[in-house]
Every structure is written in C-alpha cells, then in structure tokens.
Amino acid sequence: MSRKERTPYIDALRVISNAPPAGAAPAQEQKPSVDNRILEEEVRLARIENDIREKDQALKEQTLRWLFILLGIETGIVFIIAVMQGFHLGGFALDEWSLRLLLAATLVQTVSMLTIAIRHLFPQQKQ
8 A cells, every 4th residue: 555545544543543643733732622531531430330340240249159158058067967867876866846947947048048149139120
C-alpha cells in the first residue's frame, strides 16, 4: 500500500482514537472534551461495577463451599451416631425417640439451610 492509500485509514484511526492530527498543538495543551471525560468516567464506573460483581460472586462461592463442608461434617457425625446406635458399638445406646429426633432435626436443618442459601445467594428476578 502506498502512503496515499493509507492516509484515509490513518485519519480514520486518529478520529477513532482521538489522537491529534499531524501539526496539531501538543497533547498537554489540549484539554479532553466533555464527551471524552464523560465516556472515561462511564468506563471507569463500569470497571468498578464489574469488580464488585466479581468479588460478590467469589464471596458467594466461598460461602456456599463452607456451608456444604459444614453440613457434610454434621451429616457425617449423625451418620456415625446412627451406625453406632444400630450396631451398639462401644455400648452406645440412645433412646429410640432421641435418635429419631436427631435424624429428623438434621434432615430438616440441612434442607432448610440449603434452601435459604440458594434463595439468598441466587435471588429470583423480580417481574
């Protein structure tokens, strides 16, 4: 491509990038236009909002991960208690109603905690 053929493309790139054309005043003497400053602020605001969303998502993932870990540990402990009760390991014996209450309470707690977590971590869109 010859220099004459490239000139329209270079001029178009300068317009797009807001670069001063050849022979214009030095950059430090030119003030950015109001439109450019508004655009820069909108871009900065969009970046800040994006960072907030990323941090919020990371916090949600971490919270949900810890919730699953804690509920898994609790369920494991209740399972061990149920096995010890069933086989009377180490002379372990609970009243039948105590074991049923423990199992029912654990099930209700697990389901309710997961329901609450899902509703608060992933809210429904309002229509």
